[in-house]
Amino acid sequence: MLNIGLDILIALFILGGALLALVAAYGVLRLPDVYTRNHAASKSATLGIMLLLFGTFLYFLEDGHFNSRLLLGIAFIFITSPVAGHLLSRAAYNSGVKLWEGSVQDDLENKEKLEQGK
Amino acid sequence: MAFQVLLNFFLAFLWMFLAVSFTPSSFIVGYLLGLLIIIAFRRFFASKLYVYKFWAVMVLLLIFIRELLLSNISVLKTILRPKIDIKPGIFAYPTKLSSDWEITILSNLITLTPGTLVVDVSNDHSILYIHTLDIDDVDEAVSSIRDTFEKAIMEVTR
Numbered sequence: 001m002l003n004i005g006l007d008i009l010i011a012l013f014i015l016g017g018a019l020l021a022l023v024a025a026y027g028v029l030r031l032p033d034v035y036t037r038n039h040a041a042s043k044s045a046t047l048g049i050m051l052l053l054f055g056t057f058l059y060f061l062e063d064g065h066f067n068s069r070l071l072l073g074i075a076f077i078f079i080t081s082p083v084a085g086h087l088l089s090r091a092a093y094n095s096g097v098k099l100w101e102g103s104v105q106d107d108l109e110n111k112e113k114l115e116q117g118k
Numbered sequence: 119m120a121f122q123v124l125l126n127f128f129l130a131f132l133w134m135f136l137a138v139s140f141t142p143s144s145f146i147v148g149y150l151l152g153l154l155i156i157i158a159f160r161r162f163f164a165s166k167l168y169v170y171k172f173w174a175v176m177v178l179l180l181i182f183i184r185e186l187l188l189s190n191i192s193v194l195k196t197i198l199r200p201k202i203d204i205k206p207g208i209f210a211y212p213t214k215l216s217s218d219w220e221i222t223i224l225s226n227l228i229t230l231t232p233g234t235l236v237v238d239v240s241n242d243h244s245i246l247y248i249h250t251l252d253i254d255d256v257d258e259a260v261s262s263i264r265d266t267f268e269k270a271i272m273e274v275t276r
Contacts, residue, residue: 020190027197035249036206039235040193046230047190078182082229089237089249100206 006062013055020048033100034092042085050074122168126152174273178223181270185231192232196251207253208237211246211260213268218243220271227267234259 027040057070126149133148134140153169160167196204215221221243225236233251240247250256 020194023194023197027193030197030202031204032202033206035235035237036204036251039233039249039251040197042229042235043186043189043193047186079226082226085229086225086236089235093237099208 003062006058010055010058010062013051013058017048017051017053017055020044020051024048034097035089035099038085038089042081042088046077046081049077053077119165119168119171122156122163122165126156126168128152129155171274174270178270178274181266182227182230185227189230189232193251196233204251205253206249206251207256208247208249209253209256209260211248211263212244213246215268215271216243217275220275221246223271224263224267227271228263231259231263231267234263 021044024040024044027044028037031037031040053070053074057067057074060067060070129152130145130148133151134144137144137148156163157167157169196202213221213224215224221239225239225246228234228236228246228248233255235249236246237249238247239245248259250259
């Protein structure tokens with residue numbers, strides 16, 4: 001009985017992770033500019049991969065095999081992927097990539113003025 | 119704080135040497151006894167008891183995970199809507215945090231929050247430039263950052 005519950009949990013984790021990765025890819029295609037695409041890529045892909053790895057971890061744990069490398073992988077992705085998203089959007093902004101024309105506000109444009117006013 | 123942890127380890131080893139038993143279980147017993155001693159002598163330490171900070175780190179981790187789940191649901195909703203109606207923009211967020219560590223953790227948290235992404239940090243570390251998917255929600259985002267994240271990070275660092 002317990003094993004069936006665990007199996008369902010594993011299936012949910014893996015399917016959920018795959019679904020999130022799919023939605024992230026769809027978002028990268030559908031959203032209009034670099035920055036909004038980055039939202040989809042840096043959030044959904046992170047959680048998607050973390051869920052996939054955790055489902056795999058539980059799968060091996062059921063067979064009595066504790067694979068600590070999967071846990072380490074989860075931790076590393078959790079730490080590094082927001083930083084990657086930040087660096088990508090920062091590099092894009094500094095090399096002059098324009099925001100989508102539907103954007104309504106850009107405080108970074110007058111960065112110098114904001115910082116001088118302080 | 120690190121000093122207290124180290125002292126607790128030392129007391130645990132002292133217990134192992136007194137009991138002449140070198141097993142993990144006697145280490146744990148010694149650690150718990152040392153923790154009691156450290157709690158009893160708490161007024162001699164300059165900083166707060168490290169147990170509180172440990173608790174604050176756990177709270178921060180839980181907030182991290184909750185925000186990650188919520189942000190995924192909101193991005194999912196935005197992407198799967200038949201017509202994309204977003205109003206992206208960049209707003210400036212003045213922060214009270216000062217050290218590099220605090221700013222790093224805060225920007226990671228913001229990046230994992232629903233609909234916000236850090237684009238740049240000002241040179242004097244006082245302003246974060248945040249790209250948001252929906253500029254109408256800015257007030258809500260700012261107040262949630264200020265009330266939950268900054269507070270939780272301050273609990274850990276001071």
